[in-house]
Amino acid sequence: MSATTPVAAAHGPVHGTEHEHPGPKTYAKIAIVLTVITAGEIWVFYIEQLKFLLVPVLSVLSAVKFALVAMFYMHLKFDHPVFTRLLLAGMVLALGTFLALLALFTWSHPLLKLLAG
C-alpha cells in the first residue's frame, strides 16, 4: 500500500452549511486548554476555602470541556447543523430523564409512599 492515498477527495464538505475542519495546530491548542481546565478542576477540589463553590465551578468547567470537545474535536462547529440538533435533542431528553429520576427518588419520596397507600 502506498504511503499516501487520496481518500479525502470523496469526503470534503458536502453541504453549503459545512466548513473545512481545523488543522493540527487548532487541535493542539484545544488539547492544552483541556489539560489546563482539568488541572484547574483538581486544584479547586483540594482548596478548602473553595469548597462552597465546588459544585458551580466544577459544573461550569466540565461543561466548557464538553463544549470544546463537541465543537472542535467532534466538528459540530464546522459540520452540518443537523448533527448539533441531534445531539441537543438527545441531551435535552437525557436531562429531562435525569431530573425526573432525581425528583421521583429524592424530593418526593413521602408523596410516593402516600400514593402507594
Add this chain to the structure above:
Amino acid sequence: MTAASHAEHHHTSLGVDSRKLGMWALIASECLLFGSLIATYLIYRSQSVAGPSPAQILDIPVTSVSTFVLLMSSFSIVLALHGIQSGDIAAFRRYILLTALGGTVFLGFQTYEFTHFVQSGLGFSTNVFGSSFFMLTGTHGTHVAVGVIWLLSLYFSSVRGKLTEDAAIKVDTMALYWHFVDVIWIVIFTVVYLFVFV
C-alpha cells in the same frame, strides 16, 4: 465503485453521510443511557446502610491521571483523522495506535481501581453505592473496550490494505464514538469523583 460514487451512495437527502448521521443518532440515544445511569448513581450513592462510602474509597489522584490519558486520546484521534483526510497513512496509523494505547491504559487504570475496591470490601453487591458505581463506570469501561477493538480493527484494515475506499468517513465515524466516550467520562469524573464530598 469509486470512492466518490460510494460516498455519494451513502448520502441522505440532507447531503450528509448516512453513517455519520447514524453515529450521531446513536450518540443522542447514549446520552439517555448515561443520563439515567448518572441519576441512579446520584440517588443511591449516599443511601447505603453499610460501608464503604464514596469518600472512603475513591482515589482522586489516580483517576485524574486516567482522565488525562483519555482526554489526550481524543487529541490523538483527531490527528489520526487529519492524517487519513490528508492522505498521510503513516500519520494515521501512528495516531490510531496511540489512541488505542490511550484507551488500553485507561482500561488498565479502571481494572486496577476495580480490583483495589474489591480488595477493600466494595463489590457489585456490597451496597447500593457499589452497585450503582460499578454499573455506571463499568458501562463506560465497556464502551472504551469496544472503542479500542474498533480502533485496532481500523489499524489492521489499513495495514492489510483494506482501508482505501471511504476510509476517511469510517475513521470520522469512529472518532465521533471515541470523543463521545471521552465527553461522557468528563461528566462522570466530575459527578462521581470530584463531587464526592458534596
